[in-house]
Amino acid sequence: MKLSVANLNSHYGPAHILFDIGLEVADGEVVALLGRNGAGKSTTFRAIVGLVEQRSGTIVFEGFDVSRAPTHEIVRRGLGYVPEERRIFTELTVEENLEVGRQSVRPNAPQWTREKLFALFPNLAELRHRPGGRMSGGEQQMLTIARTLMGNPSLVLLDEPSEGLAPKIVEQMVA
Ligand SMILES: Nc1ncnc2c1ncn2[C@@H]1O[C@H](COP(=O)(O)OP(=O)(O)OP(=O)(O)O)[C@@H](O)[C@H]1O
Ligand SMILES: [Mg+2]
Incomplete structure (x- = not known):
């Protein structure tokens, strides 16, 4: 499995947003995550790449447990993330x-x-x-x-690309 997520829970402050999310992406597979506004799609991506502080559960990317890894390490392992809000550097060309x-x-x-x-x-x-x-x-x-x-x-998480x-x-x- 390229990416396995199990029992993923996330909170923003006291608000519990993700409840035991599980998903798997196999090699060469394209998986779509659908849901209404506010359902938690972006939070799921942010939690997978370690951008949500309060997260628990298991995230395994290419055989490595990255559940507690910092974002830069996850990205260096080859997991790309395109955020929903375009975070470009405005002063750079x-x-x-x-x-x-x-x-x-x-x-x-x-x-x-x-x-x-x-x-x-x-x-x-x-x-x-x-x-x-x-x-x-x-x-x-x-x-x-x-x-x-x-x-x-080697895998890209695209949030409303x-x-x-x-x-x-x-x-x-x-x-
Ligand atoms: N930084 C934050 N602090 C507190 N609550 C947040 C924060 N970001 C999102 N939320 C809340 O978490 C819930 C999930 O939001 P999220 O952005 O993951 O939804 P989404 O499925 O991506 O929605 P959309 O389709 O509008 O992009 C919503 O109730 C939202 O209000
Ligand atoms: Mg979103």
């Missing part, structure tokens, strides 16, 4: 934002380069020297996804 995401190649994951990402997102190629803060919402969304891919992740993107770009991404 597109190219510099991509550099921030760069990690070494992994034998079990696709190898991304800037040029491959620019081929996937032609809009970003045209804006390569533009500061992130001076881009449209959809362009920032593409940059967020591209920056995560620069880390050559198609929000604000043209259908054509979404089609390219899925392909």
